[in-house]
Amino acid sequence: MLETATAADAIVAPARQNGLTAAVTAEDVMTAAAAGDPRAREVLTEEARLPALTVAAVITVGDPALVILGGGVGRRLGDYVPVVQEQLSLIPPFEPPPLEVSLLGDRGILYGGIAAEVESAREIALARRFAND
Incomplete structure (x- = not known):
């Protein structure tokens, strides 16, 4: 709205x-x-x-x-x-x-979403790696 x-x-x-x-x-x-x-x-x-x-x-x-x-x-x-x-x-x-x-214009939401998912994937990958150590 x-x-x-x-x-x-x-x-x-x-x-x-x-x-x-x-x-x-x-x-x-x-x-x-x-x-x-x-x-x-x-x-x-x-x-x-x-x-x-x-x-x-x-x-x-x-x-x-x-x-x-x-x-x-x-x-x-x-x-x-x-x-x-x-x-x-x-x-x-x-x-x-x-x-x-x-400066991102209408793409800011897209880039923010991508950044959030990359961070989430990084955390999952690190958790799995250290869980196996």
Whole structure:
């Protein structure tokens, strides 16, 4: 549900409802905001609140030094990250860590899964080896 609520469509739909009828992609909304369209800026600010609240919940528990945003929105909309960072800074009572865009893009989940399985296989292999010694 979080992925759906923070995906590119979650930026386009409210932009179109807010009168940006030419907005077909989230990039269109970003371009309009960069060009000074107050409706586009309002949509981005509003839609950045959910990712900011999500990051706030995570950093409250984990206290990371850095948060990396992945997926299509993070990868394609690097200018969206400062809007999320701005919204995050409005949530008290802590100093938020910096946000960065994942260099892995949509492949982050795949690579994370592979890394977890390799680690699991390594542990099993070591347990078997030492069990036979």
